[in-house]
Amino acid sequence: MNNVELLSGAEMIVRFLRDEGVEHIYGYPGGALLHVYDALFKEPAVSHILVRHEQAATHMADGYARATGKAGVVLVTSGPGATNAITGIATAYMDSIPMVVLSGQVASTLVGTDAFQETDMIGISRPIVKHSFMIKHPSEIPEILKKAFYLAQSGRPGPVVVDIPKDMTNPAEKFEYVFPKKAKLRSYSPAVRGHSGQIRKAVEMLLAAKRPIIYAGGGVIMGNASAQLTELAQLLNAPVTNTLMGLGCYPGTDRQFVGMLGMHGSYTANLAMHHTDVILAVGARFDDRVINGASKFCPNAKIIHIDIDPASISKTIKADVPIVGPVESVLTEMVATLKEIGETPDKASVAAWWKQIDEWRGTGDLFPYNRGDGTVIKPQAV
Structure with a gap:
């Protein structure tokens, strides 16, 4: 005392x-x-x-x-x-x-x-x-x-x-x-990890996909999960798009990045999202700037939705595989599960998917473009 x-x-x-x-x-x-x-x-x-x-x-x-x-x-x-x-x-x-x-x-x-x-x-x-x-x-x-x-x-x-x-x-x-070391809240208990069964189901769905895409939102940045997202995307060789809040969660100079999604997004990202067969949504909320109407959004796609907030899952677009949990731990477990299974997506299907994406890039997108000699900043690069 x-x-x-x-x-x-x-x-x-x-x-x-x-x-x-x-x-x-x-x-x-x-x-x-x-x-x-x-x-x-x-x-x-x-x-x-x-x-x-x-x-x-x-x-x-x-x-x-x-x-x-x-x-x-x-x-x-x-x-x-x-x-x-x-x-x-x-x-x-x-x-x-x-x-x-x-x-x-x-x-x-x-x-x-x-x-x-x-x-x-x-x-x-x-x-x-x-x-x-x-x-x-x-x-x-x-x-x-x-x-x-x-x-x-x-x-x-x-x-x-x-x-x-x-x-x-x-x-x-x-x-x-007295400084309290810990907060005591009986009615508040956020998830600390995702459901392992749902995570395995999601990985198996991604491995079977012919035209997968990863859709990343601000939750990836807030959840410090950029490294895990990048590793998973590269293991799957899947294209990555993101929201305005998610810009920066995946390297913008990487070939797998297809640009921002939605009404202010890139031609390639929007076409890839529309034609995908499996969407991995991470820390994103499917808002109106992205979906432009739930009834017409990605009609042929199965959706995996990862979010820390259960209320955000299936709020506007129904998820086929919902996963509630911190995106960092969920993506870490997804990477581990993918390595444990030891399989990769079908190479022929992935190659055909990337061929189509590259065609969209060449006809209606900002890429490829002349980057110059580095002395002048190009708006496209910014």
Whole structure:
């Protein structure tokens, strides 16, 4: 008990962020969070990036999360500060970006009284977050923040809002602070691996395919599975296409890459997808920019769909082989299963498929093109 540290609610928030490894916070000060800013000023390990509008804070945190894989952290005040953050929160939710938004709120005794700058941030944000919390006692702060970071970064990543009434950060009240090592959430248990039977079924389907294609989305990048995807694609000698969110998950200069898919995608990718007989969809959601109508999408294809989020599978296009699990572990097991089986796709069928793809490339695509001598940047290469 001699090592117990007593901190105010505001100090707990800042200390937790430091202990969680947060290095940068993006925000704009306001009255409801002034105590937090006072504590933040005294903590050199956590850097605050001042914006001029709260929406900018959420977009900056979004970019930080995409670049690092860590949760972006946002600090906004009550009322207009919180509502200004909504667009950036919605963007993070749609793109599965980990983000923790700490929003100020009126004192707990004033909640529900239409007090100055009171806004129901919990209700407003509910459709566009993984979860929303309201701090009801300062002693809850470490545990709730731990849950918020765990939720934001696990399973299908996304934003989490923590609403903080002003009296929860009162510097005159001190409480015991202990950094929680683990979040305790009884009702939340994301898959840690895919079903081995489904994975084997998927591998066998790919080996039997005559015109396979791999369709990769942003989940490959968020799931750190680019290396596994590349190895699997090369073992199968299958063409690879991706979504806008998936750009970069497979080498764009590789011969097997046929370009981005969808209404803004390449001629080759769209024709290859339409004529394929087996689709391996990895971390992609079959949105309207790709399918352009479920009834006409890939009428002759069997679909294998891998995603960490079970709600994303068969949402718009029915999967023949659904696999719920982290894409990295699922693809790793697929590669191992493929090597264990020891077979390769039929060479004649694969050769005929690539011959057709190369014909599409030559007639209507950006490739081949004159790359020049390297002194001038070609738009096609970019």
